[in-house]
Amino acid sequence: MTVPGRRSSTFTRLIRHGFTDPAASERLLDEDALASVRHDPVLLDALGATADPDLALRGLVRLAEAQPDDDKRQEFLRTLVSAKPLRDRLLGVMGASEALADHLARHPGDWHALLTYEAADLHPGVAEFERGLSEAEDPDALRVAYRRCLLSIAARDVCGTTDVAQTAAELADLATATLRAALAIARRATPADAAQCRLAVVAMGKCGGHELNYVSDVDVIFVGEAVDGADEDKAMRAATRLAAHLMRICSETTGEGVIWPVDANLRPEGRNGPLVRSLSSHVAYYQRWAKTWEFQALLKARPVAGDPALGEEYVAALSPMVWQAAERENFVPDVQKMRRRVVDNIPVGQVERELKLGPGGLRDVEFAVQLLQLVHGRSDASLHSGSTLEALQALAAGGYVGRADAAQLDEAYRFLRQMEHRIQLYRLRRTHLVPEGEADLRRLGRSLGMRGEPVTQLQQAWRRHASVVRRLHEKIFYRPLLDAVAQLAPGETRLSPRAAGQRLEALGYADPVGALRHLEALSSGVTRKAAIQRTLLPVLLGWFADSADPDAGLLGFRKVSDALGKTPWYLRLLRDEGAAAENLARVLSAGRLAPDLLLRAPEAVAILGDPKGLQPRGRDHLEQEVLAAVGRADGAEGGVAAARGVRRRELFRTTAADIIGSYGTEDSPAESDPGALVDRVCGAVSDLNAATLAGALRASVREQWGDELPTRFAVIGMGRFGGHELGYGSDADVLFVHEPREGVDEQEAAQAANKVVTEMRRLLQLPTADPPLLIDADLRPEGRSGPLVRSLKSYEAYYRRWSLVWESQALLRADPMAGDPDLGRRFIELVDPLRYPVEGLGDDAVREIRRLKARMESERMPRGADPTLHTKLGRGGLSDVEWTVQLLQMQHGWAEPGLRTTRTRAALAAAHAAGLIPTEEAQILDEAWVLATRVRNGVMLVRGRAGDTFPSDGRELAAMGRYLGYDPGHVGDMLDDYRRITRRARAVMEELFYGA
Known part of the structure; x- marks a missing residue:
């Protein structure tokens, strides 16, 4: 007995488990119905885990009391406390849905539906639901069976077995099965009608899109045809009676409630x-009379019941019209006006609570996605999905929505839909209003996993997601470029000087006055060029503003437009290709290197409008193009100039792909794997420089010897060049090797080879505004004291007698890059025994490599450089990783074929596969190497000149942050992350390399 005025232990436990009315709940626990389990601790734990423990307990008591006899009640309670899956599902549903608790009280045996799940039941489809409804012979039996199926969907939902998209798809599949069952009941009721006609039920709206709510009108369109030999008028009347009967079965309310209203108002002429x-x-109606919104509605049309062939014929006949709707006059303005009308019709007092129709609500996402589908789906069938989330994913994959924007919209839409689901689940009522009561908000927040301060957390999350949706909706849905894309004609968006200046300041332009001058120069006048610029500029300004240097982006755009503004294809490209405009904006505002390259060859902007334009060209393709260009040129200097022209264009292609791949655009998704992006960029630069060297070699030979040099000649890549890991600012380390042709004197061959090398170096050092291609031969035998070029026999003799361990290590990266391929192959065969010595390295050699590394660390670090931020020689930087990998290659390459590669990441992966480096340590080294390489590339992109550490200028540092994927204002996080990642790499290096 509890002493008056003192709380019982049960009362205290109830409070601790989240009950808000512990006194009432304590009385419920004392009810006879729960006598056998009231003290079982698992029960209170399970109740406390629900969205509303008080509600779940009330439902449990009602269900226990509703059991037909005491034996059934005890069986139910014993199963409940012994079977955790049932306990979680059943109490989870009753804590989230008063309506389903009511159903269980009316049908106390239905708890068995939650007892076990077979593997196939985790995500059931239409067939499984049809089996669940198969015994329903009349409308009330169908309603009961429908709720029983709904109970299992809700259980999977609240327990997290399904996500919101899967739950919506299951609800749509259950609706499909229900429509089929209702039609079967109607046909049995009037078999004569069924015999006269074919009837197809086509789902529209959320049911058609496989994204239905718990409680929603199910939008349908009915299509009828006479069966062979039947009178058409009589058949259509029969089909109408069947359709009307189906609607009544689903829509009428009885003692078993209502399934959901079936709404056919999306049909031609609506209710009339x-x-x-x-x-x-x-078909005739849609061809002559349909309005824009009707084609938008048809996006989600899907046959679900009745005659499947007729339903498919309907979709096949109308689908082409849907994807031509964007060509209709005033298409985009019509859709935008329809969206505004929806918002305007929301009652004033409900706007702030409206989850679906209000600003930042679900409809904002749906309308934006549908508009983009209709605009771009004309030429891209991948966008033809009725599901909002699938369509959004396809838009991102196709480059029509930025990857980051799509991810934010996806996250926000899922959250808002889950809120909508849980609001409707409570009483199974069709509503999109967020409740106002504290208890309702608490239950809603807890149902979404918010347990600390559920009301506060819910409201903050809701507002945050709504704000994201509204911002992106404005950015995507109303952007003027869409009208140009849809109409294939210039829009009429105009910027007044004052409005432009205010917006420039708001968007973060450092020099709004200067920027305004650029805008006025671009948009003033009545020319076709100015009209298109007025359409593009509001969007471009936003893209520039998303960068670290909006002013540079706008200035670059003006320069490119001045250079190409009179070129017809340039205007068409910007107007008709959304990807080109945004890609151009991103490239122009990302730093100095890419714009400088583009402004020296403005026609390269066409690359940005080609879906395949950003893919790097292969080495063979590049070499063929360069050699052909050299062959057409006049003289050696003209040949190298032609080769440089190809290099300039392809270097721009690579930089543009790198910039866009690093943080994406609305029309180009960002690269998800930094390592893959680094491999692609460095491989492309290496291939490009190899092709350029091949061109310089051809130009040098052709000038004096015509088509054939007296000696075979090859260029061997070394260092990062041989490793196919060149960055934008890297020198190309090389060795030159030759072999006299048959009958040619060795001295004559050597003189010819030296002349070729001298001429190549001269040609490549001619003054140019392009990024230089510097060749460095200091890794040759005897270093700077040795001859620039040797014969293959000379290399063999030197390496046999004089080779030092550091030279063997340097040869690990040797790979033929230009010239005679057979000679290059034989050079590699010559050096393989040196770089992969049989039985590995001796102790003396290992000590020598360690000594050289330590000496390099102490002597070559630039004075004043921060060793924690120096990408090449600093702690955990490129040198640390590469020397560690190279030591393993020399020790084990003779036995492990995978280690015989010039590429650092490939060798590291092979060392891990061979068990030489544990998984975590291999990942740490790889991450550090990729990051350091990206920083070096980023410095060149941002500053236009090479560097091994982060820039000190604030705007350049911010641009580096954007390149590396950091949000504005987070450069401190970028530097901290770099130090953390390289510190871990240094620790691994010291263990593996020095044996610390």
């Missing part, structure tokens, strides 16, 4: 049109 039309009548 016939309920059922023939296929030809549908």
Whole structure:
């Protein structure tokens, strides 16, 4: 007995488990119905885990009391406390849904539906739901069976077995099965009608899109045809009676409640049109009379019940019209006006609570996605999905929505839909209003996993997601470029000087006055060029503003436009290709290197409008193009100039792909794997420089010897060049090797080879505004004291007698890059025994490599440089990783074929596969190497000149942050992350390399 005025232990436990009315709940626990389990601790734990423990307990008591006899009640309670899956599902549902608790009280045996799940039941489809409804012979039995199926969907939902998209798809599949069952009941009721006609039920809206709510009108369109030999008028009347009967079965309310209203108002002429039309009548209406919104509605059309062939014929006939709707006059303005009308019709007092129709609500996402589908789906069938989330994913994959924007929209939409689901689940009522009561908000927040301060957390999350949706909706849905894309004609967006200046300041332009001058120069006048610029500029300004240097982006755009503004294809490209405009904006505002390259060859902007334009060209393709260009040129200097022209264009292609791949654009998704991006960029630069060297070699030979040099000649890449890991600012380390042709004197061959090398170096050092291609031969035998070029025999003799361990290590990266391929192959065969010595390295050699590394660390670090931020020689930087990998290659390459590669990451992966480096340590080294390489590339992109450490200028540092994927204002995080990642790499290096 509890002493008056003192709380019982149960009361205290109830409070601790989240009960808000512990006194009432304590009385419920004392009810006879729960006598056998009231003290079982697992029960309170399970109740406390629900969205509303008080509600779950009330439902449990009602269900226990509703059992037909005491034996059934005890069986139920014993199962409940012994079977955790049932306990979680059943109490989870009753804590989230008063309506489903009511159903269980009316049908106390339905708890068995939650007892076990077979593997196939985790995500059931239409067939499984049809089996669940198969015994329903009349409308009330169908309603009961429907709720039983709904109970299992809700259980999976609240327990997290399904996510919001899967739950919505299951609800749509259950609706499909229900429509089929209702039609079967209607046919049995009037078999004569069923015999006269073919009837197809086409789902629209959320049911058609496989994204249905718990409680929603199920939008349908009916298509009817006479069966062979039947009178058409009589058949259509019969089909209409069947359709009307189906609607009544689903829509009427009885003692078992209502399934959901079936809404046929999306049919031609709406409520004023016939309920059922023939296929030809549908087609005629859409061809002549349909409005823009009706084509938008057809995006989600899907046959679900009745005659499947007729339903498919309907979709096949109308689908082409849907994807031509964007060509209709005033298409984009019409859709935008329809969206505004929806918002305007929301009652004033409900706007702030409206989850679906209000600003930042679900409809904002849906309308934006549907508009983009209709605009771009004309030429891209991958966008033809009725599901909002699938369509959004396809838009991102196709480059029509930025990857980051798509990810934010996806996250926000899922959150808002889950809120909508849980609001409707409570009483199974069709509503999109967020509740106002504290208890309702608490239950809603807890149902979404918010347990600390559920009301506060819920409101903050809701507002945050709504704000994201609204911002992106404005950015995507109303951008003027869409009208130009849809109409294939210039829009009429105009910027007044004052409005432009205010917006420039708001967007973060450092020099709004200067920027305004650029805008005025671009947009003033009545020319076709100015009209297109006025359409593009509001969007471009936003893209520039997303960068670290908006002013540079706008200035670059003006320069490119001045250079190409009179070129017809340039205007068409910007107007008609959304990807080109945004890609150009991103490239122009990302730093100095890419714009400088583009402004020296403005026609390269066409690369940005080609879906395949950003893919790097292969080495063979590049070499063929360079050699052909050299062959057409006049003289050696003209040949190298032609080779440089190809290099300039392809270097721009690579930099543009790198910039866009690093943080993406609305029309180009960002690269998810930094390592893959680094491999692609460094490989492309290496291939490009190899092709350029091949061109310089051809130009040098052709000038004096014509088509054939007296000696075979090859260029061997070394260092990062041989490793196919060149960055934008890297020198190309090389060795030159030759072999006299048959009958040619060795001295004559050597003189020819030296002349070729001298001429190549001269040609490549000619003054140019392009990024230089510097060749460095200091890794040759005897270093700077040795001859620039040797014969293969000379290399063999030197390496046999004089080679030092550091030279063997340097040869690890040797790979033929230009010239005679057979000679290059034989050079590699010559050096393989040196770089992969049989039985590995001796102790003396290992000590020598360690000594050289330590000496390099102490002597070559630039004075004043921060060793924690120096990418090449600093702690955990490129040198640390590469020397560690190279030591393993020399020790084990003779036995492990995978280690015989010039590429650092490939060798590291092979060392891990061979068990030489544990998984975590290999990942640490790889991450550090990729990051350091990206920083070096980023410095060159941002500053236009090479560097081994982060820039000191604030704006350049911010641009580096954007390149590396950091949000504005987070450069401190970038530097901290770099230090953390390289510190870990240094620790691994010291253990593996020095044996610390």
